[in-house]
Every structure is written in structure tokens, then in C-alpha cells.
Amino acid sequence: MHGRLGFVLACFGALALLPLIAGPYALDLVTKIMVYAIFALSLELLVGGTGLVCFGQAGFFGIGAYAAVLLSPESGSPSAWWLLPACLAAAALYALAVGALSLRTKGVYFIMVTLAFAQMAYYVVHDTPLGGGTDGIYLYTKPLLWPGRDLDDGLVMYGFTLACLVATFVFLAVLLRSRFGRALAGIRVNEQRMRATGFSTYPYKLAAFTLSGAIAGLAGFLFAVKDGFVNPELMSWHLSGAVLIMVILGGIGHLRGALIGAFAFALLQEFFKSEAIFGAFAKHWHLGLGLAIIACVALLPRGLVGLPGQWRERLAGRLLGPRAGVPTEVAP
Template sequence: MNSTPLSLPVSRTSRRGLQASLLPLAVVLLLAALPAFMSSYSADLVLRIMVYAIFALSLELLVGTTGLVSLGHAGFFGIAAYVTVLASGDNAASAFWLLPASMLAAGLYALVTGALSLRTRGVYFIMVTLAFAQMAYFVFHDTPVGGGSDGIFLTSRPVLAIGGATLLDLEKSGHIYYLALACLVGTYALLAAVLRSRFGHALAGIRINEQRMRAAGFNTYFYKLAAFVLAAMLAGVAGFLMAAKNGAVNPELLSWHESGGVLMMIILGGLGSLRGAVLGAVAFVLLKEFYASSAIFGAFAERWQLTLGLTMILFVALLPQGLIGLARRFTRSPEPHHAH
């Protein structure tokens, strides 16, 4: 018996598996080496992309995996950012407890929000999540606790010191860059593990047919609530990094524009893919930076929302599977021809 037809698919599968393992590692190594060759502006741009990539990955767990479209995800992002600034005080606070505190604050608000909003479905769920995010927005916008519309400044960025030795000082651009890279790698690895777990398979089943999952004995409400809280806490990581990066926060971090922006990132990258979420964040931030450049577009750069919106419409029309679908189309190996 000729075993060649059987060996070809196996070798192709193993090759794809090897590529799938090596590509993320190569990207991480590239990001780790970039600061040595970049200007301060370019390093800040890459840092912003990594923060938004974490934010996009957190929403991917809700939308792409569980099928829960939320327009209030920026609420958790902004709450974590505000907690980072408010809890820091006048002296540099320790990142050892400040990051978990920011994540916990986002998770607690998500627990309340999710417990109520997950009792609705479809467009009603979208509107309820938007309403909760807007409530948080107006708390920080209209009360002294958040400094009003101007926001508040971070007096001293977080540090991490052990035994008098400072291991991490987020005042230094290199330190916050590598912290963001570590958080991005950790978020991606965590979600990859979640998707392969029984919990992740249950979430995928809920997205496909929730009624069948309930009939199989799954308490879908608590699965969705757990995903909602986990996604919010991961958004809290991005909020902490954004506050530490900018040294200031304002209510716009909680606005529906921010929620819509991160939703566009995962649509642009391709729903249902962690790599797509990262790719979408890269493309969205770079497109925004490009269209807002007065050196290229002159006075029209002030209307970057218009050009970005038109670009998004074209992408959705021409690439229904997003950028990750385009990448798969170019990297897919041709099927071998078997003679009969």
C-alpha cells in the first residue's frame, strides 16, 4: 500500500502547527528588540498599540468567543485607569498591588453590570451595556471624584521595589514598554489556554447554540457572567497601562467612542481569532495615526474620523473575515493533487 497520500497531510499539519507556534514567538522577540532601534515617538506608538491590543483581546473573549456584543467595554477600561490614578496618591504606589486593584475594580463593576445585562439578549444587551458604561462616564465627568471633564493627573507613576531595590519604575519609558509587552504576552497566553479549556469550549457552544447548551445541562448564565468579568479584568490591565503611560486620565476613556473603537478593532482584524484581535489593534491605531497626520493630509487631518470610517466600510465590504482571513488566504498551502 502506498503511504504517500497519508503522509502528506500529516506533514502539512505538523508544519502548520510549527508555524503557529513560531510566529507569536518571533513577534515577541521582534517587539522586545525594537526599542534599541526606534525613536521615542515610534516607541510610544508601539506601546500604545500593545495597550490597545490587550484591550482588543479582552473584548474578543466576549464578542468573538461568546457571541456577546458589548458597547460598554470602555467602562471597565476607564474605571481601571481612574483607580490607578486615584489610588496612587502623591507618592509612587507599588505596581504589585495597584495593578490587581485596578483589575479588581473593573471586575467588580462588571459583576454588577453583567448580572443585570446578561438577563437581556441581542440589541437589548448592547444597549444595557452601553447604559452602564455611560453611567460610569457621567460619574467621573460630572462629579469632583474624577476631576470633571478635565480629568486628573498621575502625580507619580507606579514602581515595583523589593528590599530597597527598584525593579520597575514606570517613569522610565523602557520599563513601561516591557511591562506592556509582558502583559500582552500574558493576556494572549491566558486567553489561548482558556479557549482550549472546557470553559472555552462551553463559551463557543453558547455562541453557536445557547439553547442546546442549556439542554445539555450547562448553566449558560454563569458561564457568560464569568466570561464577562474575566474580559473586564483584562480590559482593566489595559486601563492601568494607559493611565501609567499617559500620566493622566479623563472621562473620554469611558465613552462610547472608545467602546466603538475597540469593537472596530476586532471586526477589522477578524472575529473569532486572538491573532485577528491583535492585528486589528495594530491596523486601527496605525490607520488613525496616518489619517490624523497633518503632514500628509493637511487641514483635512482634523476630519480623520471620516476617512477612517470610510476605510472601515471598505474593509468590511471587501474582507468579511477581516485581516486574519486575508492572511490565511495567502498562507494557505495548496491541496496536493492525488492521481487516481
Template structure:
């Protein structure tokens, strides 16, 4: 089988991503307040999804504790706010939230990366549950009642208390994170991560010390997840222990699988698709009483997608081309008849 040609800088993949970001930028012009708020939430989940894609799809590390870094970033945004209800600075609040999430990711990664396979999954889950119960069972995070954020950060003319400003900042954050990860994965560091994913033993044999690469990827992913958590706390003005629950970690993992592992745009598509499917099956206006059992409908759709689209949503064009090629080969005459 011949190698797949490298896409050009202005190939279809890049055009698709550019179109997605353009549509997201223009969305508030045609939607109401509810539609803009919904898409803002989806963009935050997309940031969290591409952060996990760096680990799962690009490095081969199946992490089941991504919600811990997300929740730490969210709680940091609230707990580090000035006690006298003074207006917090975005230049201080956001970096601190990312730093705390990154430090916890560094500590978790330093220990969990010494394990492999299912043991790595369980260790990351255990650390995430530890963070969850610290928030849930202590007064640090307000317990089960959560904490409210009354004053949103500002930066010059940018006021995150304004819905339009907040939407624009979330959009810009997603664009910046996506561009950063795309460049990172094309760099020698990203190529090393791809080599680790494909064959870690061979990378060691060629002289690479894989542990620092994996730890760096784990820490970067944690910092970006903290960024997403910070945005979520600012958008809702409220945080609760559910932001650190394993359900969120599992949901984000399903997002990147649904979209297609190994592609940043797949994580982007999967985050929007999974979240929109949730909204669809939860809608009592559309499904009536069946909306109470939305988990069943969502689960069946996800199972069907995994069964019939093994490459995820991002692989649909490839499946169409493959089907068309098989159809052409089926109806094409054999070589002897063609020569005759």
C-alpha cells in the same frame, strides 16, 4: 466540505504570533522615543481588544460598554495613589485597579446578561454611560479637567516612571494576557464558551447552565480591560472622562471586527491596524489639510476592509489560498480529458 485540520503546536499561526511579540520586544532598539511611546499605546489597545474578543468573538456577546472597565482601571490607578505623593507599589495598585473593574463588570454582567441581542448591547451601553457621567459630572474624577498622576508605581528594580521599564512591562502584560486567554479558550471553560456562541439553546439542552459561564467571561474581560486602563494611566500620567466614552467602546469593537472575529491574533492585528490607520489619517505632515477630516478617510478604509475581507485581516491568507485553488480548478482539465 472536509473539516479544517487542527493546526500543529508549531504551525504558522503560532510562528506569526511569536514573530509579532519578538518584533515588539526589539522595536525600541530601532525606534526613537516617539516610536516606542506610540507602540506602547498600541499594545495597551491590543490588551483591551483581546479582552473584548473574549466576549464578542469567543462567547458571542456584543458588549458596547468595554470602555467603562478600561476607564475604571485607569481612574483607580490615579485615585488610589498615596495622597502624600509617596511611591505606590505595583503589587497593590495593579490588582486593586483590576479588582474594581472586575467588580463593576460583575455587577453589569449580572443584570445585562439576563437580556439578549440588541437589548444586551443597549444595557451595556447604558451602564457604561452611567460610569462616564459619574466621572464627568462629579468631583470624584476631577470632572472634565481630569486628574494627573505624578508618581508612577515601582516594584523592586522595576520603575514604571522609566520609559524603558514601562515599555517592557506593557509588552510583558500583553504577552501574559494573550497567553492566558489562549490557554483559557483551549480549556473546557473555553470550549463551553464556544458552544454558547454557536448554539446556546443546545448547550442548555445538554445540561449546561450557560449564565455562570457568560458571567465569568464578562468579569474576566472586565478585569483585563481594567489592566489595560491601569497601563494607560501610568503611561500618560493623566486620565479624563473620555477614557469611559462610548467612542472608545465602538473603536475597540471595530478593531476586533477589522482583525477578524473569533481569533485572538485577529484582535491583536486589528488593534494595531486600526490605531495605525488613525495615526496615518491624522498626520498633517502626510495629508496636509485633509487630516482635519480624518474620520472620513478612516471610515472609508474600514468599510472597504469589511466589504472585501469578510474574515478580517486574519483571513487574508485563507482568501489567497481559496483564490489560488479556484484558479487551479479553472485551468485544470476535466476528469475525462485527464483519463484520455
């Protein structure tokens, strides 16, 4: 427990100190990764915390991003202190509506229904003037944190995103250790048994689904403010698949796994896109990224977060041997 807490504190401390040594490009890249980490945490609440595999998370992400642009005035900078809650509310309301219907299904049907709702939102902004069509919409004025200080400043945006990431992580850590979180864990392990003990599981799942959508909306808001531009691709199924890969890559069932997975996925993308390393092959970066993810999933069944434990088990197996009752291979 203390080791895990120390690891998380060390990571957040390193992110806080990064502006002292990093240049503008590195800060911009890490800001984007932190946005994806918040997005991954929103899905971890569903997949790892509740056992619900949602394939429409990009819909809530995109609604938060589009709300940030559509609610901003054309002239003058809006205050972040009303715009941010409004974006979270928009994403949460859509998640509430989607969850109220999709949670009446299970398994692969739940996955397909959430995907269908996300695609509906995608085509609304893609095929209507509301979202600017395929061209998207620009955010010309960045929100103000306080007079004279807006989120157009890269360093301010970095600090604000880091604060949101820390707040989201702490909130979910406390939530999952509360009575509500224990109920979600029970639903994940055996929902039928939870019902037999007197729990009405539907309200718990709906609350978790709505909260997950709100957190995804927070990530969408930060993404829109950072880039100053939104387009329909923010709601595409590709992004829903990417954030699910982040959670799996980091390790399902661990909040820190969502953080590790987001950073690993984004850094792998940058690595395989680098023309300095791969030359002309860099334009085929999807191939390299796909092979790397397949290798990680095959070799790390518990994700990157389980790598230290896997090493310890293998080391113990070699030192003590099979006669000591320690398996020499890690079970998948």
C-alpha cells in the same frame, strides 16, 4: 496551527527587539498600541469567544484607569504589585455587577444595557468631584516595579506593557482551549443546545464577562500610568465603538485577530493624521479612517487575519478552475 503559532511568536519577538532600533516616539506609540491590543483581547473574549457583543467595554477600561489614579498617594510612588491587582479587582467587581443584570437580556437589548451601564460610569466621573469632572485627574507619581525603578521610564513602561500583553494572550489562549473555553464556544454556537445537554450557561457567561472586565481594567491601568492623566472620555461610547472596530477589523474569533486589528486601527489613525502626507486634509482624518474601515470590511469579510486564506482560495480557484470543484469567489 504551527503557522499561526509561528506568526504570533514572530510578532512578539519583533516587539521585544523594537527598542534596539526605535526612537522614543516610536516606542511611545507602540506602547499605546499594545495597551489597545490588551483592550481588544478583553472584548474578543466576549465577542469571539462567547458570542456576546458588548458596547460598554470602555466602562471597565475607564474604571481601571481611574482606580490607578485615585488609589495612588499624592506623595510617594505606590508599588505596582498592589496597585495593579486593586485596579483589576475594581474593574472586575463592576463587570460582575453589570453582567449579573445585563446577561438576563439578549441581542440588541444586551448591547443597549451594557452601553447604559458604561454611560452611567461616564456621568459619575464627568459630573461629580470624584473623577475631577471634565478636567480629569493627573497621576503625579508613577508606580514602582522595584526600588529605584518605576514606570516613568519609557523603556521600562514598554517592557512592562509587552509582558502584560504576552501574559494576557497566553492566558486567553490556554483558557479558550480548556473545558471552560469549550463551553463558551458551545454557548456562542448554540446556547439552547448547551442548555439541553445540561449546562447552566448563565454562570459561564457571567464568569467570562467578569474576566473580560478585569482584562479591560488592566488595559486602563496601563493607559493611565503611561499618560499620567485620565478624563471621562476614557469611558465614552466612542471608545467602546473603537475597540469593537478593532476586533472586527482584525477578524472575530481569533486572538491574533484582536492584536492585528488593534495595530491596524491605530496605524491607520496615525497615517490619516499625518500632515506630511495629507497636508491640510489631515484635520479631516476621521473621514479617511472611516472610508478605509468600510473598504476593509467590504473586501475582507473575515478580517485581516483571514486575508492569507482568502488569497489562497482565490489563487486555487484561478489555477484549478470551477470544474475542479473550487469556487472562484470567496463566500462572504
